[in-house]
Amino acid sequence: MFTVVTDSSSYFDRRSVDPQLLRVVPLSYSIGDQAYFEGYSDENGRFVELLKLPTHRAAHTAQVPVGGFLSTFHELQRQHREVLCLTISSRLSGTYGSALIAAGQVDASAIAVVDSLSTAGGLRFLVEYACALSAQGVPLPEAVEQLEKKRESVGIVFSVESMEALRASGRISSVRQSVGTVLNIRPILLCSNGIIVSGGIARGRSEQVAKLLEAVPPEAERLSLHYVQNSPKVHALAQAAAARFGGLDIVRWPIGPVLAVHLGIEAFGLAWQTGK
Incomplete structure (x- = not known):
């Protein structure tokens, strides 16, 4: 042991x-x-x-x-x-x-x-x-x-309000400069093979929640909701995730200060694990 x-x-x-x-x-x-x-x-x-x-x-x-x-x-x-x-x-x-x-x-x-x-x-x-x-x-x-x-069975998808902190940290470079600064357009980001990559953009809150969910494989066996601070969009994502993955116990795991420094306090997203 x-x-x-x-x-x-x-x-x-x-x-x-x-x-x-x-x-x-x-x-x-x-x-x-x-x-x-x-x-x-x-x-x-x-x-x-x-x-x-x-x-x-x-x-x-x-x-x-x-x-x-x-x-x-x-x-x-x-x-x-x-x-x-x-x-x-x-x-x-x-x-x-x-x-x-x-x-x-x-x-x-x-x-x-x-x-x-x-x-x-x-x-x-x-x-x-x-x-x-x-x-x-x-x-x-x-x-x-x-x-x-x-x-290979785990993944993360998330979205932020601003790309400023991530760009300053040097942890991402593949998202257009305008994303996160143009009104009502937010990036969808993935942690893939250990790095942060673009998963597209979302226009408006409804599409932001929908695209976060679309990134989660349908065969996911575990699902966790992440956020720095609770908010209506976090609640909306929780409700939508429960509707799509009704058979899963979706846990809430708050993000702490180290990731919040790089992502901003409005960051939220999902992590999953498949049965591979």
Whole structure:
């Protein structure tokens, strides 16, 4: 039985985490000259209000440092635990690289580091799958192999009000400059193979909700709704998703401050997992 280690962009709430199965290492962010650690999804305080202030334009995020993983790896190895570390996509953050370096500074034979090629709900689905493999007693090498195959079964679609933050971060370049600035036109974006790509545009709220749903495969077996702050459009997406995928228990997983810095507080979307 191994312990899964992930980063805070998986957005688990504290009560859903069994520390014998899962450890969450924090990313960090700063607003103005004040730095913060991103915690569990139910312990991030009033970050939305902070991001509404004029100083939000000076907001930045930082990957998990090597030391963040190293202390966790050392603790688990003292307990004679094997470790499966699953991180936010290496194409969105340097966190995966930090985990690899940290693993190389301890007994690497007992640690496996896997790039999720995802984040938020996609990452969380994979982490939950990894925890289930551990609970079933699947050996670490076999679990890594199964997890790398399982990556193909998860996806994320979302929309934002403005492309300004994403463009400033350098995490997207394939969407026209006008998208997100022309009145009532909003981008539909996908996390595909670890990067953010365009999924088209939507004109008006109704089409925005419809196109988000159209991106979800009909064979989806799990579905999660993501948002920074609740709003009428989030409610509309929840209702439409329930109507289309009536047999699924659609969970709501709020997005925390690190992704909110890059996406804006009006971001919302869906993550799914198929049965592949």
